[in-house]
Amino acid sequence: xxxxxxxxxxxxxxxxxxxxxxxxxxxxxxxxxxxxxxxxxxxxxxxxxxxxxxxxxxxxxxxxxxxxxxxxxxxxxxxxxxxxxxxxxxxxxxxxxxxxxxxxxxxxxxxxxxxxxxxxxxxxxxxxxxxxxxxxxxxxxxxxxxxxxxxxxxxxxxxxxxxxxxxxxxxxxxxxxxxxxxxxx
Amino acid sequence: xxxxxxxxxxxxxxxxxxxxxxxxxxxxxxxxxxxxxxxxxxxxxxxxxxxxxxxxxxxxxxxxxxxxxxxxxxxxxxxxxxxxxxxxxxxxxxxxxxxxxxxxxxxxxxxxxxxxxxxxxxxxxxxxxxxxxxxxxxxxxxxxxxxxxxxxxxxxxxxxxxxxxxxxxxxxxxxxxxxxxxxxx
DNA sequence: AACTTCAAGTTAATAGCACTAACCTGAAAA
DNA sequence: TTTTCAGGTTAGTGCTATTAACTTGAAGTT
Numbered sequence: 365x366x367x368x369x370x371x372x373x374x375x376x377x378x379x380x381x382x383x384x385x386x387x388x389x390x391x392x393x394x395x396x397x398x399x400x401x402x403x404x405x406x407x408x409x410x411x412x413x414x415x416x417x418x419x420x421x422x423x424x425x426x427x428x429x430x431x432x433x434x435x436x437x438x439x440x441x442x443x444x445x446x447x448x449x450x451x452x453x454x455x456x457x458x459x460x461x462x463x464x465x466x467x468x469x470x471x472x473x474x475x476x477x478x479x480x481x482x483x484x485x486x487x488x489x490x491x492x493x494x495x496x497x498x499x500x501x502x503x504x505x506x507x508x509x510x511x512x513x514x515x516x517x518x519x520x521x522x523x524x525x526x527x528x529x530x531x532x533x534x535x536x537x538x539x540x541x542x543x544x545x546x547x548x549x
Numbered sequence: 550x551x552x553x554x555x556x557x558x559x560x561x562x563x564x565x566x567x568x569x570x571x572x573x574x575x576x577x578x579x580x581x582x583x584x585x586x587x588x589x590x591x592x593x594x595x596x597x598x599x600x601x602x603x604x605x606x607x608x609x610x611x612x613x614x615x616x617x618x619x620x621x622x623x624x625x626x627x628x629x630x631x632x633x634x635x636x637x638x639x640x641x642x643x644x645x646x647x648x649x650x651x652x653x654x655x656x657x658x659x660x661x662x663x664x665x666x667x668x669x670x671x672x673x674x675x676x677x678x679x680x681x682x683x684x685x686x687x688x689x690x691x692x693x694x695x696x697x698x699x700x701x702x703x704x705x706x707x708x709x710x711x712x713x714x715x716x717x718x719x720x721x722x723x724x725x726x727x728x729x730x731x732x733x734x
Numbered sequence: 735a736a737c738t739t740c741a742a743g744t745t746a747a748t749a750g751c752a753c754t755a756a757c758c759t760g761a762a763a764a
Numbered sequence: 765t766t767t768t769c770a771g772g773t774t775a776g777t778g779c780t781a782t783t784a785a786c787t788t789g790a791a792g793t794t
Binding site: 553587590591 | 770773
Binding site: 389468469470501504505508509511512513514515516517519520523524525526527528530534535538539541542543545546 | 723
C-alpha cells in the first residue's frame, strides 16, 4: 500500500485541471481519485467532499486571476489599464473554463478564508481603476459594471452564444470603450 | 393503472418549475416524476432523458422571455425601450432562475427548432433597438453588448456576488446609461 | 531495537441518480 | 368483439457521493 503523497492542495489542483478539461458540472470525485492514483474514498482523508473541492477550486482560481490581473495592469493606468485588465480576465476565463466557473460563486457568508482571497482580488481591480479617480459609490458601481461586462462576455463566449460572423474582439473593444466613457463622466 | 395524462409539454413545464425552485443543476428527473405522479421510467415515454428536458426548458424560457420583452417595449423607443427591455430581462431572470439558466445555453448546431425560437427572440431585441438606427455590424455589436450586460448582471445578481450596500438598481441604471450613450455614437 | 501510534490508505456498504429492458393493461380502433 | 399499442409498471445496471470499519507502514518514543 504505497502512499500517494497527497495533500488537500494537490487534490484541489488535480480537480481544477479536470474541471478545466471536462467542465465544472461534469467534475467528479471518481475522476479526480483515478488521476491521483487513489481510491475514491481515499480522497476524503484530504478533502471534505465535492462541495469542499469546488470551494477549493474557486479560491485557487480567484488567487490565480488576481495574480494575472495584477501583472496585467502593472505600470499602466486609465484606459490602457482597463483594457489590459479586461483582456487578462477574458483570457483566464477562456483558458481555464472550469476554474473560472467555480470562481463565480460568491463566498458563503461567514467563510472568512474565501472572503479574504475575494477581497484581495477586488483590491487589485480597485487599484487598476485608480486613474479614473472614482470615489466611494462611484468606484463600487464602476467595479460592478466592469465585472458584469467581463463576466457576461466570458460566460456567453463559452456558451457559444455568438453565432454571427462579426468579430468578438470588436464587440469586446466596444465594451471597453463604453466602460471607459462611462467611468470618465 | 390510471393514466396520468402526461404530454412532453407538461413534463417540461413541471421540470421548469422544479428548476426554478431548486436550481437547474439540482433538477432531477426523479423529482419531476414524483410531481407528475408517475414512476421515473414512465417519463421516458414522453421525454428523451435529462438533457432533452433541459433543452425543452431552454426553449420554453426563450419563448416566454421573448413574449415578455416584446410586451415591455410595445409603444416605446430609444432609451426608454432600452430601459424597459433590460428591466424585463432582469425581472424574468430573477423570477425564473432555473428557466433562465437553461436558456443561456445556445442551441446545438443543426437544432433548427431551437434555433427558430432563439431567432425570434433576437428579432424582438433588434426591433426594440430600431430607435437607435443602427445598421449591419453596429446592430450586431449593440445586441451583443446589451445581452452581455444583462446576462452578466442577472448571473452575478443570482450568484450573490454583490455584498456591498450600494444599490443594485443604481448599478443597473448606470449600465443602461452607458449602453445608451454607446449606441448613440 | 522494539513498541506504539496514527495518518493515509483500503474494501464494503448504503443511497440516489439516469437509463434500459421486459412486462402489463386498458381504451380506442377495426 | 377482438386487436393493437400508447402509456404506464417493476426489475435491473451502472454510475455517483458518502460513511464505516479495517489495515498498514512510517515516524516517533522508550
